[in-house]
Amino acid sequence: MSERNWEVLRMGIEGIGASVLRKEDRRFITGRGRYVDDMVVPGMKYAAFVRSPHAHASFSSIDKSAALAMPGVIAVLTGEELRADGIGNLICGWAVTSKDGSPMNMGAWPALAVGTVRHVGQAVAVVVAETRGQARDAAEAVEVAYEELPAVTQAVAALGEGAPQLHPEAKNNLVFDWELGNKPEVDAAFARAAHVTKLHIVNNRLVPNAMEPRAALGQYDPAEDHYTVWTTSQNPHVARLVMSAFYNVAPEHKLRVIAPDVGGGFGSKIYIYPEEIVCLWASKRTGVPVKWTADRTEAFLTDAHGRDHVTEVELALDADNRFIGLKVDTVANLGAYMSLFSSATPTYLYGTLLSGQYDIPAIYVNVKAVYTNTVPVDAYRGAGRPEATYVVERTVETAARELGISPAELRRRNFVRSFPHQTPVIMCYDAGDFEASLEAGMQAADVAGFEARRAEAQGRGKLRGLGMSCYIEACGIAPSKAVGSLGAGVGLWESAEIRVNPVGTVEILTGSHSHGQGHETTFAQLIAERFGLPVDNVQVIHGDTDKVQFGMGTYGSRSGAVGMSAIVKALDKVEKKAKKIAAHLLEADEGDIEIANGEVRVAGTDRKLGWHEVALNAYTAHNLPDGMEPGLKEGAFYDPQNFTFPAGCYICEVEVDPETGGVEIVQFVAADDFGTVINPMIVHGQVHGGIAQGIGQALLEGTVYDGSGQLVTASYMDYAMPRAQNLPSFQVSTTSTPSPSNPLGMKGCGEAGAIGSPPAVINAITDAIGNNDLTMPATPQKVWDAIRAVA
Ligand code: MCN
Numbered sequence: 155m156s157e158r159n160w161e162v163l164r165m166g167i168e169g170i171g172a173s174v175l176r177k178e179d180r181r182f183i184t185g186r187g188r189y190v191d192d193m194v195v196p197g198m199k200y201a202a203f204v205r206s207p208h209a210h211a212s213f214s215s216i217d218k219s220a221a222l223a224m225p226g227v228i229a230v231l232t233g234e235e236l237r238a239d240g241i242g243n244l245i246c247g248w249a250v251t252s253k254d255g256s257p258m259n260m261g262a263w264p265a266l267a268v269g270t271v272r273h274v275g276q277a278v279a280v281v282v283a284e285t286r287g288q289a290r291d292a293a294e295a296v297e298v299a300y301e302e303l304p305a306v307t308q309a310v311a312a313l314g315e316g317a318p319q320l321h322p323e324a325k326n327n328l329v330f331d332w333e334l335g336n337k338p339e340v341d342a343a344f345a346r347a348a349h350v351t352k353l354h355i356v357n358n359r360l361v362p363n364a365m366e367p368r369a370a371l372g373q374y375d376p377a378e379d380h381y382t383v384w385t386t387s388q389n390p391h392v393a394r395l396v397m398s399a400f401y402n403v404a405p406e407h408k409l410r411v412i413a414p415d416v417g418g419g420f421g422s423k424i425y426i427y428p429e430e431i432v433c434l435w436a437s438k439r440t441g442v443p444v445k446w447t448a449d450r451t452e453a454f455l456t457d458a459h460g461r462d463h464v465t466e467v468e469l470a471l472d473a474d475n476r477f478i479g480l481k482v483d484t485v486a487n488l489g490a491y492m493s494l495f496s497s498a499t500p501t502y503l504y505g506t507l508l509s510g511q512y513d514i515p516a517i518y519v520n521v522k523a524v525y526t527n528t529v530p531v532d533a534y535r536g537a538g539r540p541e542a543t544y545v546v547e548r549t550v551e552t553a554a555r556e557l558g559i560s561p562a563e564l565r566r567r568n569f570v571r572s573f574p575h576q577t578p579v580i581m582c583y584d585a586g587d588f589e590a591s592l593e594a595g596m597q598a599a600d601v602a603g604f605e606a607r608r609a610e611a612q613g614r615g616k617l618r619g620l621g622m623s624c625y626i627e628a629c630g631i632a633p634s635k636a637v638g639s640l641g642a643g644v645g646l647w648e649s650a651e652i653r654v655n656p657v658g659t660v661e662i663l664t665g666s667h668s669h670g671q672g673h674e675t676t677f678a679q680l681i682a683e684r685f686g687l688p689v690d691n692v693q694v695i696h697g698d699t700d701k702v703q704f705g706m707g708t709y710g711s712r713s714g715a716v717g718m719s720a721i722v723k724a725l726d727k728v729e730k731k732a733k734k735i736a737a738h739l740l741e742a743d744e745g746d747i748e749i750a751n752g753e754v755r756v757a758g759t760d761r762k763l764g765w766h767e768v769a770l771n772a773y774t775a776h777n778l779p780d781g782m783e784p785g786l787k788e789g790a791f792y793d794p795q796n797f798t799f800p801a802g803c804y805i806c807e808v809e810v811d812p813e814t815g816g817v818e819i820v821q822f823v824a825a826d827d828f829g830t831v832i833n834p835m836i837v838h839g840q841v842h843g844g845i846a847q848g849i850g851q852a853l854l855e856g857t858v859y860d861g862s863g864q865l866v867t868a869s870y871m872d873y874a875m876p877r878a879q880n881l882p883s884f885q886v887s888t889t890s891t892p893s894p895s896n897p898l899g900m901k902g903c904g905e906a907g908a909i910g911s912p913p914a915v916i917n918a919i920t921d922a923i924g925n926n927d928l929t930m931p932a933t934p935q936k937v938w939d940a941i942r943a944v945a
Contacts, residue, residue: 168679168682168683168688168689169679169682169683170679170680170683170830170832170898171831171832171833171834172679172682172833173833173834173835173836174675174678174679174682174689174833174835175675175835176672176674176675176836177674177675177678177689177690178668178672178674178675181415182415187415187417188414188415189366189369189386189414189415189416189417190369190370190371190384190385190386190414190416190445190447191366191369191445191447192414193371193384193414193445195371195373195443196443197442197443198371198373198442198443198444198445199228199282199283199284199289199440199442199443199444199445200282200283200284200285200286200288200289200444200445200446201280201281201282201289201429201432201433201436201444201445201446202280202281202283202286202289202290202292202293202446203277203278203279203280203281203293203429203432203446203452204216204277204278204279204280204281204293204296204298205274205275205276205277205278205293205452205455206267206271206273206274206275206276206278206298206300207274207300208271208274208300208302208303208305208863209272209273209274209305209307209527209528209859209862209863209864210270210271210272210273210302210303210304210305210318210320210527210863211270211271211300211301211302211303212269212270212300212301212303213267213269213270213271213278213298213299213300213301214269214299214301215298215299216232216278216279216296216297216298216299217296217297217298217299218230218232218279218296220295220296220297221281221292221293221295221296222292224283224288224291224292224295225284225288226283226284226285226288226289226292227281227282227283227288227289227292228282228283228284228440228442229281229282229436229439229440230279230280230281230282230292230296231266231279231280231282231432231435231436231439232266232278232279233264233265233266233267233268233278233279234268235439236264236265236266236432236435237264237268239435239439240402241265241401241402241403241431241435242400242401242402243262243263243264243265243401244263244264244265244401244426244428244431244491244493244494245396245400245494246258246260246492246493246494246495246496246497247396247494247495247642247643247644248494248495248497248498248502248640248641248642248643249497249641249643250330250332250497250498250501250502250523250641251330251332251641252330252331252332253331253332253333253520254331256330258329258330258492258497259321259323259324259325259328259329259330260321260323260324260329260492261320261321261322261323261324261491261492261525262321263491263492265277265401265428265431265432265435266278266279266280266428266432271300272320272321272490272491272525272527273455273489273490273527273528273529273530273863274455274527274863274864274865275452275454275455275456275529275865276490277428277429277432277456278296278298279293279296279298280432280436281293281296282436282440282442282444286447303318304318305318305527305862305863306318306327306526306527306863307526307527307528307859307863308487308526309462309464309485309486309487309522309524309526310464310485312326312327312487312524312525312526313326313327313328313485313522313524318527320490320525320526320527321525324525327524327525327526328522328523328524329488329492329497329523329524329525330497330501330521330522330523331520331521331522331523332501332505332520332521332522332523333518333519333520333521334501334505334506334517334518334519334579334580335505335516335517335518335519335578335579336516336517336518336578337518339479339515339516339518339578340470340479340480340481340516340517340518342479342516343470343478343479343515343516344468344470344479344481346472346478347470347471347472347478347479348471348472348473349470349471349475349553349556349557350468350469350470350471351468351469351471351549351552351553351556352466352467352468353466353467353468353545353548353549353552353926354464354465354466355463355464355465355466355467355544355545355548356463356464356465356929356930357461357462357463357464357465357540357541357544357930358461358462358851358855358856358857358929358930358931359459359460359461359462359487359528359531359856359857360459360460360461360534360850360851360855360857361453361454361457361459361460361855361857361867361873362419362420362421362422362457362458362459362460362534362535363420363453363873363875364417364418364419364420364422364423364453364457364669365417365418366386366416366417366418367386367447367448367449367450367452367453367457368385368386368422368423368427368429368447368448368453368456368457369384369385369386369445369446369447369448370383370384370385370386370429370430370433370434370445370446371383371384371385371433371443371444371445371446372430372432372433372434372435372436372437372443372444372445373434373437373443373444374434374437374438374441374443376441378408379408380408380409380410381403381404381408381409381410381434381437381438382409382410382411382412383397383409383410383411383412383430383433383434384412384413384414385411385412385413385430386413386416386417386419386423387411387413387416387423387424387426387430387667387697387707388413388416388419388421388423388424388667388669388707388708388709389413389424389667389705389706389707389708389709390411390412390413390667390697390698390699390707391411391665391699391702391704391705391706391707392424392426392644392706392707393411393413393426393430394406394409394410394411394699395644396426396494397409397411397426397430397431397434401426401431403431403434403435404434409699410698410699410700411698411699412697412698412699412700413667413669413697413698414697415669416667416669416670416697417669417670418669418670419669419670419708419709420534420535420847421458421460421532421533421534421535421537421709422457422458422460422532422534423669424494424495424532424533424707424709425458425493425494425495425532426494427456429446429448429456432446433445433446450869450870451868451869454865454867454868454869454873455529455865455868456529457529458489458493458496458529458530458531458532458533458534459489459528459529459530459531459532459534459857460531460532460533460534460535460537461531461534461540461541461851462486462487462531462857463484463485463486463487463500463541464484464485465482465483465484465485465541465545466482466483467480467481467482467483467545467549468480468481468482469549469550469553471553471557474567475557475559475564475567475568476567476568477512477513477514477568478514478515478516479514479515479516479517480508480509480514480516480517480518480546480549481517481518481519482505482508482517482518482519482520482545483519483520484500484504484519484520484521484522484541484545485521485522485524486499486500486521486522486523486524486531487524487526487528487531488500488523488524488525488526488530488531489525489526489528489529489530489531490525490526490527490528490529490530491525491530492530493530493531493532494532495532495533495537496523496530496531496532496533497523497641498533498538498640498641498642499531499532499533499537499538500521500523500538500541501521501523501538502538502580502637502640502641503533503537503538503539503628504519504521504538504539504541504542505519505521505542505579506542506577506579506580506581506628507538507539507542507543507546507579507581507626507627507628508542508545508546508579509546509570509577509578509579509581510542510543510546510547510550510624510625510626511565511569511570511586511588511624511625511626511801512546512550512565512568512569512570513568513569513570513571513575514568514577514578515578516578517577517578517579519579527863528859528863528865529865533709533710535844535847535904535905535908536627536844536905536908536909537709537710537905539625539627539628539629539905539909540848540851540905540908540909540912543623543625543626543627543909543910543912543913544912544913544916547622547623547624547625547913547914547917548913548916548917550564550565550568550624551621551622551623551913551917551920552926555921555926561622561917562592562596562601562622565588565592565622565624566589566592569588569589569592570583570586570588571588571589573585573586580640581628581797581799582796583626583799584796584798584799584893584894584895585799585829585891585892585893585894586626586799586801586827586891587827587889587891588624588626588801588803590827590889590891591624591801591802591803591825591826591827591889592624592803592825594803594825594887594889595622595802595803595804595805595823595824595825596803596805598805598823598825598885598887599620599805599807599821599823599885601620601805604618604620604807607807608620611809615811615812615813616809616810616811616812617809617810617811617812617922617923617941618807618808618809618810618820618922619807619808619810619917619918619919619920619921619922619923620805620806620807620917620918620921621805621806621807621808621913621914621915621916621917621918621919621920621921622803622804622805622806622914622917623803623804623805623806623910623911623912623913623914623917624801624802624803624804625801625802625804625906625909625910625913626799626800626801627711627799627800627801627905627906627909628797628798628799629710629711629712629715629797629798629799629800629901629902629904629905630710630711630712630714630715630716630794630797630798630893630895630896630900630901630902631646631709631710631711631712631716631797632645632646632647632648632706632710632712632715632716632793632794632797633646633793633794633795633796633797634646634647634793636796636797644706645706645793646706646710646712646716647706647716647720647791647792647793648664648665648666648705648706648712648713648716648717648719648720648791648792649664649665649703649704649705649706649720649789649790649791649792650662650663650664650665650717650720650721650723650724650789650790650792651663651702651703651724651787651788651789651790652721652724652725652727652728652787652788652789653786653787654728654732654769654772654786654787655769656769656770656772656773656774657766657769657770658687658691658752658764658765658766658767658768658769658770659687659691659692659693660681660685660687660691660692660693661692661693661694661695662677662678662681662692662693662694662695662721663695663696663701663702663703664677664694664695664696664702664705664713664717664720664721665696665702665703665704665705665706665707665717665720666696666705666707666708666712666713666716666717667696667697667705667707667708667713668694668696668697668708668713669708671708671713671836671840671904672833672836672839673694673696673713673717674694675689675833675836676714676718676832676833676836677692677694677717677718677721678692678694679832679833680718680721680722680725680832681725684725684729684749685729685749685750685752685765686749686750686751686752686753686765687752687765703789705717710902710905711800711902711903711904711905711906712902713902713904714832714898714900714901714902714903715794715798715893715895715896715898715900715901715902716792716793716794716896717792718832718896718898718900719792719794719896719897719898719900720790720791720792721790722792722897722898723790723791723792723897724788724789724790725788726790727788727790728786728787728788729749731772731782731786731788732749732754732765732768732769732772732786733747733749733754734779734782735768735771735772735778735779735782735786736749736754736763736768738777738778738779739763739767739768739771739777740756740761740762740763742756742761746758749765752764752765752766753765754767754768768786769786772784772785772786773785773786792896794895794896795895796895797895798829798893798895798896798900798901798902799893799901800826800827800828800829800901800902800903800906801826801827802824802825802826802827802906802910803823803824803825804822804823804824804825804845804910804911804914805821805822805823805914806819806821806822806823806911806914806915806917806918807819807820807821807822807918808820808915808918808919808922809922810919810922810923810937810941812923812941814934814938815933815934815935815936815937815938815939815940815941816934816937817853817919817932817934817937819849819853819880819881819882819915819918820882821882821885822845822849822881822882822884822885822911822914823884823885823886824841824845824884824885824886824887824906824907824910824911825887825888825889826841826886826887826888826889826903826906826910827888827889827890827891827901828888828890828900828901828902828903828906829890829891829892829893829898829899829900829901830890830892830893830898830899830900831888831890831900831903832898832900834888837888837903838886840903840904840906840907841884841886841903841906841907842884842886842907843907844904844905844906844907844908844909844910844911845881845884845907845908845910845911846876846881846907847876847907847908848907848908848909848910848911848912848915849876849880849881849911849912849915850874850875850876850880851908851912851930851931852911852912852915852916852930852931852932853876853880853915853930853931853932853933854874854875854876854880854931854933855873855874855875855876855931856873856874856930856931856933857873858872874931912930915932916928916930916932919932919937920940923937923940923941923944924944925940925941925943925944927940927943928940
């Protein structure tokens with residue numbers, strides 16, 4: 155153990171609550187991360203996909219001859235061949251039932267199209283060649299005899315009479331017509347309302363834009379009849395299960411899925427996409443390992459997009475300004491096919507959060523999910539919860555303005571104040587203190603001083619506005635019984651194994667997958683906390699189905715609340731056994747043994763052993779208690795009883811230039827309740843990243859399809875990502891009501907920023923310009939038009 159590590163240990167700064175620097179950053183910032191595209195295996199060749207240039211077309215023939223004659227080309231493979239080899243269609247893993255009791259109207263999604271393409275960029279064939287360049291050149295030479303069909307890209311239009319039809323199974327392009335809540339109760343509430351606030355809301359379609367584009371390397375070994383795929387996945391075990399059980403690519407026990415370093419996912423790498431299936435299949439077909447790496451335009455055209463809702467919302471208030479009913483009608487665009495979790499995102503991750511932080515006795519939501527000729531839509535950071543928060547927080551702020559009372563006061567009057575709180579839309583909030591985060595946010599934002607700042611800005615010719623958003627979300631996505639009863643195909647528990655090596659160092663094997671969240675550090679902090687070992691003595695192993703026991707992966711901000719809870723359970727068992735061994739060696743009572751600072755001692759005495767001595771004894775096994783098995787290794791599964799409910803108050807202050815419509819965010823405050831915080835620095839980083847994405851959605855990111863279904867914004871020339879100049883220095887703080895749903899009291903932090911921030915920004919801009927009619931992204935043109943509209 156190094157001098158430094160003993161020092162920090164004595165200072166007690168590596169356990170829970172310590173801002174330990176991220177262990178993994180050394181390799182990332184020195185360019186030594188190992189991503190899928192860095193993998194090289196002997197004999198490896200390259201794949202390029204032939205992709206549809208049309209949004210909707212049928213085709214009867216594919217002419218490979220010119221491509222096959224080109225230099226370096228090994229094979230050109232099509233959907234017909236894929237089907238002939240028995241590879242199944244892609245599936246949706248979450249069943250949603252329509253209000254009339256009918257199942258989802260699914261259409262088939264083959265990994266390579268057969269006969270019809272339904273969005274620009276859909277894979278039609280694959281070319282395998284010696285070099286990446288040769289594969290791409292040959293892909294352009296593959297002749298597909300398309301017959302163009304009319305296309306539709308907007309969900310509301312797709313439901314309309316005479317709209318182009320995508321799948322014969324989905325009449326009027328309707329995938330499902332889902333409802334939640336009690337409509338008669340809501341109607342009764344509206345009948346006696348003193349005031350009703352109505353809003354038309356558009357939640358703009360986003361492209362996830364992880365820094366590392368998706369990639370896959372498939373390798374079939376005929377000698378062992380064994381398959382390996384390196385892939386950019388957030389959940390390699392689920393990928394293996396789905397690829398074997400549903401797509402029939404390989405038997406599960408003969409398939410190894412490795413997700414090495416992954417450069418961000420934000421949800422877009424949860425799903426199993428056509429490309430990893432095809433690379434693995436093509437490797438078996440051609441006898442060579444096959445690698446594919448998306449370029450940025452392919453990422454725009456094929457990574458699952460996010461959001462894309464159109465909503466009519468009505469909020470009923472009584473004469474005391476209490477919320478008595480909420481009615482929400484949403485049309486959700488699912489794109490051309492149903493992605494793995496696409497049905498859950500606009501339903502159980504959306505409708506169930508429409509109560510917000512408020513005590514609303516009656517809620518009814520109807521969601522129509524619709525096919526269009528666009529890239530499939532699925533979970534993107536927040537997944538359903540940003541959409542719910544946007545609906546609730548825009549509506550509450552609007553109601554306050556209509557009623558002439560302060561937005562904070564209206565919120566206060568309606569906050570849930572006692573816990574547990576059963577909402578009318580399934581969720582039962584377990585703990586929280588919404589008033590505390592509101593107060594913390596208002597203090598930090600100096601809301602009291604805002605009017606003076608507004609007046610001062612007016613003197614400079616600027617319009618200054620303040621907007622608030624009090625979000626709540628459900629994360630720690632898990633409770634297997636709950637998600638099972640709501641239609642999920644699998645339970646969402648998590649697993650862990652702790653291996654204490656003979657020298658006392660520790661390996662954590664986890665089913666969670668880190669792709670930027672700092673798990674190698676925070677998971678190790680649990681060992682530092684429990685045994686007083688330095689985090690440098692801990693190795694976190696994840697992302698390889700041959701190394702790690704089955705696990706469910708990372709999404710829904712679940713790795714802390716669920717993954718780390720599994721580690722805690724396994725640690726309990728390790729600690730118990732270590733104490734038994736130490737008690738035996740020290741001839742003491744097991745109950746008197748304490749473990750701290752890397753030492754195992756008899757409480758209140760100077761009799762002690764080093765942690766490493768106990769570990770070594772477990773393996774030398776010369777002197778163990780009678781009947782004890784050698785070794786010090788334990789595993790656990792953790793399946794919580796409830797989700798966790800992070801909540802917070804975000805306050806945004808903007809200045810708008812009335813001459814240009816340009817918006818500057820001059821202050822952004824976030825006061826979040828994440829329960830117990832393991833590593834404040836990492837948590838702040840997560841919140842910063844989320845807010846940056848939320849501001850991106852609010853101000854800049856707009857996915858635009860033209861009338862023929864071409865994605866106009868398919869590169870960074872046309873799709874505006876947030877940059878440093880668009881972002882202020884965030885003021886982030888936390889309050890804490892520990893979650894009773896897990897042993898650490900944690901609530902997830904990975905999505906909060908993206909969930910809470912968009913309504914705060916739009917509320918601030920609409921406050922500044924005095925016009926509530928503004929859609930995201932609030933580009934200077936739109937803001938300028940909105941200013942003129944009320945001038
Ligand atoms: N943490 C903590 N204290 C808490 C809560 C969390 O110290 N009270 C720590 C955890 O130990 C972990 C990190 O914060 O190191 C995030 O934990 P958690 O909120 O449980 O989220 P997950 O680890 O499950 O990550 C998923 C989440 C999601 S859903 C998206 S989307 C997202 C996000 O994380 N994608 C990301 N953050 C991302 N960050 C990066 N860099 N890249 C992505 O793709």
